Amino acid sequence: MRVVVTGGAGFLGSHLCEALLRRGDEVVCVDDLSTGRPENIAPLGADPAFTFLRADVSADLDVPGPLDAVAHLASPASPPDYLRLPLHTLRAGSRGTENALRLAGRHGARFLLASTSEVYGDPLVHPQDESYWGNVNPIGPRSVYDEAKRFSEALALAHHRTHGLDAGIVRIFNTYGPRMRPHDGRVVSSFITQALSGEPLTLYGDGKQSRSFCYVDDLVRGLLAMLDHDERGPVNLGNPVELSVADLADLVLRLTGSDARVQHHPLPVDDPVRRRPDITRAVERLGWHPEVGIEEGLCRTVAWFAARPLEVAAGAEA
Ligand code: NAD
Numbered sequence: 001m002r003v004v005v006t007g008g009a010g011f012l013g014s015h016l017c018e019a020l021l022r023r024g025d026e027v028v029c030v031d032d033l034s035t036g037r038p039e040n041i042a043p044l045g046a047d048p049a050f051t052f053l054r055a056d057v058s059a060d061l062d063v064p065g066p067l068d069a070v071a072h073l074a075s076p077a078s079p080p081d082y083l084r085l086p087l088h089t090l091r092a093g094s095r096g097t098e099n100a101l102r103l104a105g106r107h108g109a110r111f112l113l114a115s116t117s118e119v120y121g122d123p124l125v126h127p128q129d130e131s132y133w134g135n136v137n138p139i140g141p142r143s144v145y146d147e148a149k150r151f152s153e154a155l156a157l158a159h160h161r162t163h164g165l166d167a168g169i170v171r172i173f174n175t176y177g178p179r180m181r182p183h184d185g186r187v188v189s190s191f192i193t194q195a196l197s198g199e200p201l202t203l204y205g206d207g208k209q210s211r212s213f214c215y216v217d218d219l220v221r222g223l224l225a226m227l228d229h230d231e232r233g234p235v236n237l238g239n240p241v242e243l244s245v246a247d248l249a250d251l252v253l254r255l256t257g258s259d260a261r262v263q264h265h266p267l268p269v270d271d272p273v274r275r276r277p278d279i280t281r282a283v284e285r286l287g288w289h290p291e292v293g294i295e296e297g298l299c300r301t302v303a304w305f306a307a308r309p310l311e312v313a314a315g316a317e318a
């Protein structure tokens with residue numbers, strides 16, 4: 001296959017590019033490096049099956065040559081990133097998604113949308129299955145991300161219904177692992193970098209809010225399964241083991257052997273209280289389920305950060 005990966009220089013996108021190349025596909029990575037990093041894809045540059053195009057998907061998107069699939073991941077994803085880049089985020093989800101859909105349409109290619117558990121907002125149903133419509137504040141600060149993804153889903157299905165485009169949607173729940181930016185502000189990267197440098201762990205609110213954390217290798221297997229399938233979705237991809245954020249802090253402190261303390265900060269506006277995927281659909285339709293437990297996944301992630309002490313200590317930003 002020849003696959004376009006938008007957002008391919010980011011955390012998830014770079015792992016997806018690597019996995020596609022590993023199985024023999026050709027990859028065209030399109031990324032504007034707004035939140036991604038060149039070092040994520042630097043090792044792939046030597047592979048003749050890999051091409052990098054630096055471009056903003058919201059401006060225009062044309063890729064010469066035949067195409068079998070377009071995986072659309074281009075969008076800021078960390079809350080501090082999309083709060084810093086609100087208009088860019090809305091454009092990536094609207095014009096960017098439309099450009100990616102049109103590209104897939106011109107080539108008769110499969111289109112895969114990387115949507116998010118944030119379409120469920122602060123959910124009133126627990127755990128969340130795909131039939132739940134969500135509880136999103138349409139004008140709050142997080143809306144630039146949540147509503148962009150909800151619009152992306154509607155747009156993808158409208159292209160399917162109107163033009164017969166082969167579109168599939170996955171709703172990704174919190175994913176972590178190597179190549180997260182050390183200071184991207186997400187909870188796993190923040191707690192690990194803080195624990196490793198002996199800084200206080202920034203716990204928002206009382207820490208009783210929960211998330212369900214999926215290791216990146218598991219998630220990428222799910223993306224590949226969906227790319228190869230003709231399933232429309234949406235399909236939840238995530239690890240259903242739920243953890244409070246306070247328990248995550250304790251776990252990171254134990255696994256790093258750090259004696260850093262925990263410092264409470266105000267809970268961000270509209271921060272969802274609980275989140276856990278019902279993955280029945282992914283299991284039944286894709287034969288997918290996560291395999292890496294939280295301790296194993298965190299150990300691998302800690303090892304990756306620990307091997308980059310200068311970045312961790314310097315607060316180096318992308
Ligand atoms: P990331 O910020 O590491 O990667 C996003 C990539 O998209 C970056 O390389 C960035 O430079 C690129 N990008 C952003 N806007 C662009 C534009 N207009 N044109 C071209 N490139 C652009 O984030 P990630 O965690 O790898 O997330 C990837 C995708 O998966 C996103 O669409 C995100 O919404 C989705 N997702 C991720 C998670 C998660 O836990 N990581 C959860 C749910 C959904």
Ligand code: UDP
Pocket residue numbers: 078079174185186187188190191202203204205209211245267268271272
């Ligand atoms: N969080 C925290 N400290 C941090 C970063 C995040 O306590 O330094 C909390 C945040 O309030 C949320 C959870 O951890 O309840 C997950 O946050 P993240 O930004 O990683 O993902 P999202 O909110 O998008 O699920």
